[in-house]
Amino acid sequence: MMNKLLSPAKTEVLFMGNEAIARGALEAGVSVVSGYPGTPSSEVIERLSEVAHERNLYVEWSTNEKVALEVAAAASFSGLRSMCVMKQNGVNVASDFLLHLSSSGTRGGIVLVECEDPGALSSVNEGESRYFARMLEIPLLEPANFQEAKDLTKWAFELSEKIRNVVMLRSVTRMSHASGNVICGKLPQKFRTARFISDGPVMDPLRGPVVSTPVVIKHGLQQKKLETAVALFEQSPFNEYYGPKRPELLIVTSSACFLYSREAVEILSLQKRVGILKLSCTWPLPVKLLKKYLRLTDKVMIVEEVLPFLEENVKVAAMDMIRDTGIKTFYGKMDKTFPSAGELNPEIVMKALGRMMKVRPRSPHAGYLREVQKVASKIAPRAQTFCPGCPHRASFWNINTALKLDGREGIVCGDIGCYAMASLWPEIGFHTVRTLHSMGSGTGLASGFAKLSAFGLDKPVMAVCGDSTFYHAVIPALINAQHNKADITFIVLDNAGTAMTGFQPHPGINESAIGEPLPSVDIEAICKAIGARVAVSDPFDLEETNRILTSFMAERGSMKVLILRQACALSPEKKGKKQYRMKVDEELCLGDQCGCNRLCTRIFRCPALTWDRKKKKAVIDDVICAGCGVCHFICPQKAIIKTEAAGK
Amino acid sequence: MKTTLPKEPTNMIITGVGGQGNVMASRVLAGMLVNAGFVVTIGETFGMSQRGGSVMSHLRVSSSSVLSPQIPQGMADIVIALEPVEALRVLVKYGNPDVAVLANSRMVYPMGVITGEFTYPTMEEVQSMFEKISAKNWMIDATSVAVDLDNPVLSNIVMIGALAGTSLLPIDRRAFEKEIVKTIPAGKREVNLKAFDAGAKMIEPRPVAR
Numbered sequence: 001m002m003n004k005l006l007s008p009a010k011t012e013v014l015f016m017g018n019e020a021i022a023r024g025a026l027e028a029g030v031s032v033v034s035g036y037p038g039t040p041s042s043e044v045i046e047r048l049s050e051v052a053h054e055r056n057l058y059v060e061w062s063t064n065e066k067v068a069l070e071v072a073a074a075a076s077f078s079g080l081r082s083m084c085v086m087k088q089n090g091v092n093v094a095s096d097f098l099l100h101l102s103s104s105g106t107r108g109g110i111v112l113v114e115c116e117d118p119g120a121l122s123s124v125n126e127g128e129s130r131y132f133a134r135m136l137e138i139p140l141l142e143p144a145n146f147q148e149a150k151d152l153t154k155w156a157f158e159l160s161e162k163i164r165n166v167v168m169l170r171s172v173t174r175m176s177h178a179s180g181n182v183i184c185g186k187l188p189q190k191f192r193t194a195r196f197i198s199d200g201p202v203m204d205p206l207r208g209p210v211v212s213t214p215v216v217i218k219h220g221l222q223q224k225k226l227e228t229a230v231a232l233f234e235q236s237p238f239n240e241y242y243g244p245k246r247p248e249l250l251i252v253t254s255s256a257c258f259l260y261s262r263e264a265v266e267i268l269s270l271q272k273r274v275g276i277l278k279l280s281c282t283w284p285l286p287v288k289l290l291k292k293y294l295r296l297t298d299k300v301m302i303v304e305e306v307l308p309f310l311e312e313n314v315k316v317a318a319m320d321m322i323r324d325t326g327i328k329t330f331y332g333k334m335d336k337t338f339p340s341a342g343e344l345n346p347e348i349v350m351k352a353l354g355r356m357m358k359v360r361p362r363s364p365h366a367g368y369l370r371e372v373q374k375v376a377s378k379i380a381p382r383a384q385t386f387c388p389g390c391p392h393r394a395s396f397w398n399i400n401t402a403l404k405l406d407g408r409e410g411i412v413c414g415d416i417g418c419y420a421m422a423s424l425w426p427e428i429g430f431h432t433v434r435t436l437h438s439m440g441s442g443t444g445l446a447s448g449f450a451k452l453s454a455f456g457l458d459k460p461v462m463a464v465c466g467d468s469t470f471y472h473a474v475i476p477a478l479i480n481a482q483h484n485k486a487d488i489t490f491i492v493l494d495n496a497g498t499a500m501t502g503f504q505p506h507p508g509i510n511e512s513a514i515g516e517p518l519p520s521v522d523i524e525a526i527c528k529a530i531g532a533r534v535a536v537s538d539p540f541d542l543e544e545t546n547r548i549l550t551s552f553m554a555e556r557g558s559m560k561v562l563i564l565r566q567a568c569a570l571s572p573e574k575k576g577k578k579q580y581r582m583k584v585d586e587e588l589c590l591g592d593q594c595g596c597n598r599l600c601t602r603i604f605r606c607p608a609l610t611w612d613r614k615k616k617k618a619v620i621d622d623v624i625c626a627g628c629g630v631c632h633f634i635c636p637q638k639a640i641i642k643t644e645a646a647g648k
Numbered sequence: 649m650k651t652t653l654p655k656e657p658t659n660m661i662i663t664g665v666g667g668q669g670n671v672m673a674s675r676v677l678a679g680m681l682v683n684a685g686f687v688v689t690i691g692e693t694f695g696m697s698q699r700g701g702s703v704m705s706h707l708r709v710s711s712s713s714v715l716s717p718q719i720p721q722g723m724a725d726i727v728i729a730l731e732p733v734e735a736l737r738v739l740v741k742y743g744n745p746d747v748a749v750l751a752n753s754r755m756v757y758p759m760g761v762i763t764g765e766f767t768y769p770t771m772e773e774v775q776s777m778f779e780k781i782s783a784k785n786w787m788i789d790a791t792s793v794a795v796d797l798d799n800p801v802l803s804n805i806v807m808i809g810a811l812a813g814t815s816l817l818p819i820d821r822r823a824f825e826k827e828i829v830k831t832i833p834a835g836k837r838e839v840n841l842k843a844f845d846a847g848a849k850m851i852e853p854r855p856v857a858r
Contacts, residue, residue: 001830014675014682014690145714146689178717179675179690181682259716267720346720364722368745371780376740378777379733380766382665382758384701427759570667602763607700610762623791623800624667624756 005051007184015182017149017175018043021113024153025083026055028109029188032075034060034068036472037501038087039122040176041115045085046502049513056191059513061504064472065090066097069112073101076110077210078194081157088116089438091129102136103212103222105164105205109157115171118305119343124420124436126341130309133168133283137222139229140283141169144258146180152238152280154185159232163225164205172305174256174343226284233281234288243275247296249356251276252314253303257344261303264350268359282310287317294318294325301331301356305344308333331356384421385428388608389569389626392419394539395493396429399462402549410460410553411449413442417466418500419493427605433464440465440473443490447477450486460553462489468498468506470523481559482530489552492523492563499568527561539564542633569626578627580642582620588639591617596636604634651684651818657710658817659719663738664730665756666700669804674705677808679827680819681709691717702734726816728807731756732774732787739781748784748816752803754791786814788850794843802843809847821848
């Protein structure tokens with residue numbers, strides 16, 4: 001079985017957008033790849049880690065995005081090509097270094113790949129990072145199909161080397177996690193060697209020290225580099241026009257929105273009336289190219305996600321060329337033709353386009369639509385929930401029980417991971433978590449809440465975080481809490497990997513991105529070194545965990561740490577293996593007659609613990625039960641029987 | 649071996665519940681179609697997909713062009729569902745009077761049904777709704793076959809076999825064999841072929857016409 005990423009030149013393969021980006025980097029001869037996992041970006045590094053040996057790559061899951069960018073930059077300074085990959089809000093984390101990096105300049109080609117999530121399909125924000133390219137004055141590229149995701153990535157390295165600065169490549173969920181046909185190019189035969197030279201004069205870009213000083217002179221130089229990039233953008237085949245010579249309306253678009261726009265035009269049969277200018281080089285805008293197409297018509301529609309970034313830039317450019325191109329009417333986010341929140345799709349574009357061009361898409365007859373309405377009213381919603389066997393369900397059961405017994409309405413601050421669901425939907429995780437922000441911020445918030453007792457807020461304060469989050473951004477907040485004597489109970493939900501994004505290793509795992517042994521950095525030892533009192537428990541052991549939590553809450557005046565250790569039910573070592581075989585004893589279960597008011601199915605909420613509607617009793621769905629055994633402890637009748645699973 | 653598509657483009661949605669092997673099914677199917685010379689665009693959302701929610705992959709097959717990874721509403725030609733009510737959920741948004749449906753009959757109850765806040769339709773009700781809002785439909789118990797093969801997640805491959813059995817698409821056993829040589833480790837190929845064959849056999853040559 002050959003790895004698809006190594007397919008020979010000229011073969012046509014189905015690549016996910018992220019795989020196409022990975023292949024583009026290989027074709028560019030990338031040597032060092034780093035990043036921090038985050039949907040929808042993680043597959044770029046995952047796929048590259050699988051071919052690290054064959055392609056002589058160093059692949060690293062770094063502690064966080066800022067460190068990842070620093071690791072990649074060191075390779076660039078040494079003449080290698082490098083790539084750093086992250087999700088949209090990762091750029092915020094990396095941005096302080098990025099500001100200085102863009103100012104010092106780079107040597108070997110370096111590309112910052114950031115994958116955004118319009119509509120927040122798997123994020124707790126729909127942050128925009130395109131503005132960073134404008135603010136930090138670096139070029140921005142946005143592939144609009146799968147072939148381009150590969151080709152543009154490869155070209156990004158060449159551009160970076162030409163202007164000696166970092167280049168940002170932006171993808172979105174509907175590109176990164178979509179797939180399409182890609183024709184592969186050549187993989188280079190030679191690998192580069194690293195050399196770091198820094199004994200030349202300060203203004204020598206290849207031999208001097210790599211610094212952002214003298215600031216004003218280097219800043220001016222950085223802006224010249226951007227002008228060089230624009231000159232290349234003006235000629236770039238990646239920006240294309242599709243449509244008639246004199247369209248009634250010009251659509252200016254980028255990224256996945258190009259595919260939505262083209263489909264909308266085709267479905268409404270507007271190919272002869274509407275032109276599409278697809279820009280893949282989006283910052284700085286190639287203004288001469290833009291002028292050529294703005295001249296074609298007076299009406300301009302800008303289709304993009306999420307904020308009006310392209311729209312703003314096109315309007316500013318149009319203002320400067322108004323004598324040549326004439327007055328335009330713009331349709332986009334600012335006049336509310338499109339929403340500025342949430343993702344777009346072909347229908348949204350089709351509706352806007354239809355209204356403007358006075359055409360209507362065909363729709364099924366009324367009788368069919370009536371039947372559809374009837375069916376729609378009968379479908380129960382399917383909300384997300386913790387998986388069967390998820391340690392988080394047990395952890396939150398423990399935390400919630402301890403808080404209830406305590407009775408002071410303690411506050412729990414949440415963090416980023418699957419366990420964040422305990423704050424997003426009240427019915428998941430027993431309505432336990434009350435704040436949710438960025439990586440590590442739960443602990444900082446808890447540190448702050450704990451200091452409000454002088455102002456009358458005297459409640460127990462807790463923070464939860466996952467193991468990967470702990471390393472990423474929690475440690476400074478933890479030191480802050482300890483140093484400032486914040487009275488908090490800090491709980492690590494250690495499920496042995498970066499579970500939500502697909503079990504990427506982190507510093508607590510004794511293995512690298514490519515599976516080589518590494519020393520693990522122990523969470524317990526770090527917390528102890530900070531000076532906190534630390535306990536470790538198995539969340540599936542309800543009794544012991546509850547005992548620790550209760551004693552921690554009673555202890556005032558300092559930070560306490562509880563590490564709840566149990567691997568994710570989907571982790572490779574656990575998946576498909578049951579520790580226990582679970583069964584409901586129909587004699588013991590009193591069903592609706594029991595005073596528990598269906599505690600197991602109504603409150604505990606495990607997808608595998610269901611309700612037999614005919615017998616009116618609880619029943620285990622053996623196909624999806626993970627065999628964690630926790631439900632055995634919650635039934636007051638002890639009707640849920642657990643036996644050691646044999647064999648598996 | 650380029651053959652023709654029933655429609656240009658042919659829009660397909662594979663749906664199910666997180667953890668049922670939805671993404672894997674869409675990859676295998678798409679791989680078979682790319683091998684046959686078609687241009688395929690898949691759109692899917694995952695990341696939260698394993699957390700018990702509804703999962704959906706959009707597969708668009710064309711002889712020439714890349715399409716939007718999201719199928720416009722009302723424009724699905726084929727819906728393949730690893731869970732029957734998920735088929736309805738998709739049909740309501742993407743269906744049209746000409747759509748064909750292939751569904752696994754094994755129900756997975758949403759949390760709200762388990763807790764008693766919502767009710768779930770019976771199999772007979774689901775069947776009758778299929779009749780009303782699709783042109784053709786098949787319902788098979790793929791999960792039982794997969795459980796007999798000792799791995800419930802193989803129901804996704806049983807469904808691909810069944811899809812081949814419906815002749816809705818230009819795919820057959822040879823195309824499946826060719827694809828899994830590339831994507832599935834040698835030790836697991838035989839059981840996958842068994843699942844495919846079992847699925848193909850479950851389709852009677854009797855599509856229910858509207």
